[in-house]
Amino acid sequence: MFGSMMRELRCGCVAAGLLAALPMIAAGQWRAKDTEWASYAADLAGTRYRALDQINAANFNDLEIAWRFKTDNFGNRPEYKLEGTPLMVNGVLYATAGSRRAAIAVDAVTGELLWVHGEHEGARGGAAPRQLSGRGLAYWSDGKEERILYVTPGYQLICLDAKTGVRVAAFGNKGAIDLKQNDDQEILPDLTTGEIGIQSAPVVAKNTIIIGAAFREGMTPKSMRNNKGYVRGFDVRTGKRLWIFHTVPKKGEFGYDTWLNGSAEYTGNTGVWSQITVDEELGLVYLPVESPTNDFYGGHRAGNNLFGETLVCVDLKTGERKWHFQLVHHPLWDMDISSAPILADITVDGKAVKAVALPTKQGFLYVFDRVTGKPVWPVEENQVEVGTVPGEWYSPTQPIPSKPPAYSRNGVSESDLIDFTPELRERGKAIASKYHLGPVFTPPTESKVDGPLGTLTVGTASGGTNWPGGSYDPEAHTVYAFACTACAEPIGLVRAPKAVSDMNYIAGTAGEEVTILRGPGENAGADSPMPPKKRSAGGGYVALNVDGLPLLKPPYGTISAINLDKGEIVWQIAHGETPDVVRNHAALKGMNIPRTGQETYNIGTLVTKTLVIAGDGQITTTSEHPRGAMLRAYDKKSGKEVGAVYMPAPQSGSPMTYMVNGKQYIVVAVSGGAYSGEYIAFSLPAAE
């Protein structure tokens, strides 16, 4: 059904070389070396941590580019949104790349391309909800065979021989599994155009591959009915489906009664699009589940809506639910659980706890006993504002953790507005006056021409910590997480014309034509021929900035270090150079403004033995560096910046590190603006 392409460039001699350095085998089970990076987040615990220290505070500024890998030609157009984190095993770096979402293998020392594999999916790829290069792939080995697994934009799971890039014939159907089939639901309207896909990297634990699902952006769905984002486990040797977890329960299953009026039957989405975490020892899988259909309006899905925005723990062998904790009842704010859960063995009040910690868009770090699901510190049900949108169903309470304190702004009041000068503050207040303001869990409003236009939120759709998630230092028992603290999101609802959607309300602004919003990467991949829809002009929109300055006051973006033994924020710093528009703004001339950080939501952190490393998310030009973005290193104990190296474009995928032949490398994906996707590898100079 699908054409395929494979380019075997130079695998013979490399494969021979690799055989001499096969990975460690312990009791028949392959284990990555601690100098390797064998899964998306370094390990299955979601830590993004490697205890390497060759690159440290004393020499970070000496880093130079070891190699760079441009991804323009892996697809029929360049990509400007390269979000991948590569893997590195046995001296070979594996990654996804380009608008084709090709899988590539490159020499980890030189950057030389070893093989590339791409799938031409035609109309199916063109209709995919999540296109472009995705976030990465998975590696598996039993000590003999080595396999690479990734999911195409068209939602096929592909199994490749890691040595050659050739499909493994014994897996699934000649090396592929059609994920739109055997999913306990019929993907509608058909296998070609049926909305479901995923952009995250698969996870392989023991011999089970775990795959979630993603959909279009959910602010303006065409229908209350959609496909559902179940999670499945597959045998890594055969591709056989081992289990499925229904993220929207079927009739008779636990949680079905949290969907009133039979709404579980037709409500969709509720996928797991972020990274999945596994405790292999306990045999437990941690699923961060996203929002149900319509991010901001739940009038067609009365009830708490399990397992929407719920952390679900399932059995690795069976997929059976062990425990769950719903972070948001009846989700209305697009607080998808966007980050990989982080496994942390901590000590609280002298007692050892096997914990799971969860950074979130709403800036709470939720910490649970990962065996029982019980919160490590009390999570209280708090009364929250009940809204007035016709037909909406509201949960009167929402759970709010007592510890750690919120590490990112998650509500908007006047005190959060721009305050560089009294004049700017007044102008900020004038903009904010058009909206309903309030703390976390202030509900969306119906958008009205005379106001409010909506609820002005932060810590919702694009706030706090998004898909890159956090990092964890298992020695200091500390989570490090970037957060966008100024990503303001107006949430207004408008009645949906029947021609646009069968829902009563979708996101929009009063006085404007109601339209369906698409997400980045949707209809942008190499197979997409879709003509865009039409709309006409209108007025009444409000720009959420004051002369280019962010509406909310600094910091715009932060990195926080949160100790999990104590549940306390150890340090918090503004991350990212002060944007040019702030630094050079006429209204701020002569003012001494401390570093503001940057309004961006896609910054992932890397933790090493001594450093926290993350790049800027925006381009700046300063007296200290030419136009570009800096990859920064912070002392992980204090948060003090100890070094920075130049990158030609912002960090767009989270950095990773590894060591080969006694040399440590840091690889990071950069792209954005005029700069197309590129992986850059840094290392220390060979000679002083």
Added chain:
Amino acid sequence: MRIRDCWLPRRGAALLRPYAICFLVVMVAKAQEGASTSRSVWDGVYTEEQAKRGEEMYRKECASCHGDTLVGGGGAASLTGGTFLSNWNGLTVGDLFDRIRKTMPQGSLGKLTKQQDADVLSYLLSFNKFPVGKTELQKQVEFLREIRFEATKPGAK
């Protein structure tokens, strides 16, 4: 010249001199590059009429991803405010035009003519409060590369 060799470290005074010289060379080279580019987005490089046409086209072809207020949506690039200005500050209008031509609209690449793309670009300039002028933004990328994209008004620093 490799820019990476020219990054001026914050620490290590002993290292400053060679890096500083290198940095200076780059800056001089950049200044020379810029010398041929006499106009900037602050010089009134589009007309009101063109921006109106561009707005109509934006609403039809761009707003579904980049949003009604140009702030982007669910991660689609912001076309206003700090992120947008940072992305393009120091480049030229031609670079932005080229990016639009190469990748937009999503899903129907090549659908818009050069003229329509220039119109959309003029709307982006208008929305971002760059001053209106008396002549239209041209549709030849070579000419657009002569217009510097500067986030802040010259002389306002």
